[in-house]
Amino acid sequence: MTGLDYQTGGSNWRYRFGPATALNVVAPRYDQPAGPLATIIDSKQDLSQAGLYLQDQIKFGGFRLTLGAQHDWTEQSTLNRLTGTKQSQTSDKTSYRAGLLYLFDNGLAPYVSYSTSFEPVIGVDATGAPFRPRTGEQYEAGLKYQPGFMNALLTFSAFDIRQENVLTPGAVPGFSVQQGEVSSRGLEFEARGEVVDGLDIIAALTVLDTEVTRSPAATMIGKRPQAVPNQFGSLWANYRFSSGPLAGLSLGGGVRFVGASFADDANTIRTPGYAVVDAAIRYDLARLHASLTGAEATLNVSNLFDKDYYTSCSSNFYCQFGAGREVLAGLRYRW
Numbered sequence: 001m002t003g004l005d006y007q008t009g010g011s012n013w014r015y016r017f018g019p020a021t022a023l024n025v026v027a028p029r030y031d032q033p034a035g036p037l038a039t040i041i042d043s044k045q046d047l048s049q050a051g052l053y054l055q056d057q058i059k060f061g062g063f064r065l066t067l068g069a070q071h072d073w074t075e076q077s078t079l080n081r082l083t084g085t086k087q088s089q090t091s092d093k094t095s096y097r098a099g100l101l102y103l104f105d106n107g108l109a110p111y112v113s114y115s116t117s118f119e120p121v122i123g124v125d126a127t128g129a130p131f132r133p134r135t136g137e138q139y140e141a142g143l144k145y146q147p148g149f150m151n152a153l154l155t156f157s158a159f160d161i162r163q164e165n166v167l168t169p170g171a172v173p174g175f176s177v178q179q180g181e182v183s184s185r186g187l188e189f190e191a192r193g194e195v196v197d198g199l200d201i202i203a204a205l206t207v208l209d210t211e212v213t214r215s216p217a218a219t220m221i222g223k224r225p226q227a228v229p230n231q232f233g234s235l236w237a238n239y240r241f242s243s244g245p246l247a248g249l250s251l252g253g254g255v256r257f258v259g260a261s262f263a264d265d266a267n268t269i270r271t272p273g274y275a276v277v278d279a280a281i282r283y284d285l286a287r288l289h290a291s292l293t294g295a296e297a298t299l300n301v302s303n304l305f306d307k308d309y310y311t312s313c314s315s316n317f318y319c320q321f322g323a324g325r326e327v328l329a330g331l332r333y334r335w
Contacts (some may be wrong), residue, residue: 007049014041015174016040045079067159095116095322100129108145114138152192157187163184186208207231212221223266226264229259250281256275263318277303282299285297299328
């Protein structure tokens with residue numbers, strides 16, 4: 001399989017900074033005067049990227065081999081409206097992918113894989129300079145198991161990812177910097193299947209060990225990057241009624257959790273983890289009338305109990321509120 005892809009993108013960014021009236025967080029008074037505001041960043045960026053890729057999938061006996069390569073060419077222009085200067089940045093790089101899996105008759109399938117990556121980065125730093133493309137290298141090994149006695153799939157993997165030019169919050173609030181290298185090692189577990197008739201379970205867990213391995217700031221080496229959790233996972237259950245007065249109805253519910261992270265480079269300010277509950281209801285409208293075959297009504301609720309929490313904090317004091325309860329009703333039709 002071979003192909004050519006092409007994409008373009010653009011961004012405009014204006015960052016203004018100034019004093020504001022003191023705010024009492026216990027008894028806040030809003031709509032107070034702020035300013036004057038000084039423009040620190042006013043930039044426009046245009047990016048074009050073209051890629052040529054080739055991939056082959058080979059099957060011999062129980063082996064499954066995937067080989068792939070892609071070469072990308074990028075061109076990015078950055079206009080600093082404050083100074084009237086324009087910078088151009090061009091780059092090209094070849095990335096690779098290789099994976100080997102062996103499928104045993106009993107449903108076990110061990111595998112190994114190796115891949116590299118290349119990705120342009122939109123944005124500028126606190127000085128207005130454009131960011132360099134991000135590159136990466138990943139090693140992974142794991143085991144998949146599809147038992148013959150039930151409809152299920154179990155997977156376990158261990159990975160080692162090293163990325164260069166990764167964006168992390170910088171010393172200047174609101175701006176990011178690029179680290180020399182960030183290493184992410186971890187384990188992933190996932191299980192999904194129909195444990196009993198009509199009941200589906202999906203469980204996933206990722207354990208992360210992430211650290212800065214190269215940086216212009218020597219004090220950051222060995223530290224965890226800001227706003228990166230140490231673990232995250234989810235558990236979801238869905239039950240489908242196939243008979244009786246509730247036939248056609250599906251009820252689902254589960255929990256998502258994200259572990260603690262740090263809000264500063266020194267790893268002294270800790271942001272606690274959080275967990276939220278989600279729920280879903282689906283109904284096959286064909287159960288009401290045959291003319292509605294293919295139609296389904298859905299209701300999805302995220303953060304069911306409207307929990308207040310921070311998704312992460314950075315730059316020593318910036319914190320981002322997590323989304324409150326969201327309810328989404330829908331009508332789906334499949335031809």
